[in-house]
Amino acid sequence: MPFVRVDALGADRAKLDGLGRAVHEALIDAIGIPEDDLFQVLTSHDGTTGTFRYDPDYLGVHRDDGIVYVDITMRAGRTDDQKKALYAKIAELAGKYADTEPRNVFVTIHENQFSDWSFGNGIGQYLERNQ
Amino acid sequence: MPFVRVDALGADRAKLDGLGRAVHEALIDAIGIPEDDLFQVLTSHDGTTGTFRYDPDYLGVHRDDGIVYVDITMRAGRTDDQKKALYAKIAELAGKYADTEPRNVFVTIHENQFSDWSFGNGIGQYLERNQ
């Protein structure tokens, strides 16, 4: 169910895959999603037709062009502690799998409902399961 | 009002247009949006600088690189039945207009409020209309 968008600058395919893997394993570890609940769009921007703007020091965290934007949509219901654990694990694994420093990992979460997902075949699978 | 993002792998312009048309007609049919309420960003990824990760069998639906991510933002208020009808119609029409099999159509919905839209000229048109 999580639907994840990752945006990076000048990343090759291996780096994109490493970032995707980091986010997915963190979701399994911190939030308890199933291992096969994997849906991600990973985009590298060239700095010209796709570019980032960011502050290099907001809230005392130093960032540079290694910054990675992680945008997660998942159903509502996770606790603050689960989200804290998620942020910590993404940052840890992004270093391990993609050489991205923790300071460069930006995450934002969008929450929605069981009714807001279709995983194929034109069916709202979570609606069938939870009614 | 719906704002729609569609992401596909290795799709040509005709396929992107067909996917956009499928989503739009499904929104008209299942949700009752006006025909001229059309706002879409359609992106084809090359598999290198833009790539997907997905599970090929989550919830028993078989997916392949023909997978299409449909990400819809619309105001809150639609019923579960309307959403079910929407998923069914998108999957049906994606086959008709873009040769995308129903099993490869992934949809997620983000809901927001009347106040969260400006359709140009710096005005929150739905705020003016609904106050």
Added chain:
Amino acid sequence: MPFVRVDALGADRAKLDGLGRAVHEALIDAIGIPEDDLFQVLTSHDGTTGTFRYDPDYLGVHRDDGIVYVDITMRAGRTDDQKKALYAKIAELAGKYADTEPRNVFVTIHENQFSDWSFGNGIGQYLERNQ
């Protein structure tokens, strides 16, 4: 905290930067965000692998391929009047900094919570600050 995506057609780097600047200054002016709270992904689409669909006249606003989609995620809590001021300022400044006419500025807002943000180092900074 706002996380902003801007999508335009055939825009060069200067235009993308101008659009990003317009949105950021409008957020500072209308919503009161800190000047250094800047996080944006700016994308130009070529009309082939990335393309838009839009209605040229929905709600009586005339649009053309100069249309710009502005997609803002920020925490909930802003008033309708703040959002109205935001739309007006983005449209004004998009003209000033990017030669984009007000009629071509489309904006949608996604709201989330304090818990939904990590600004680096694997920490939920707003959770620490607001508990």
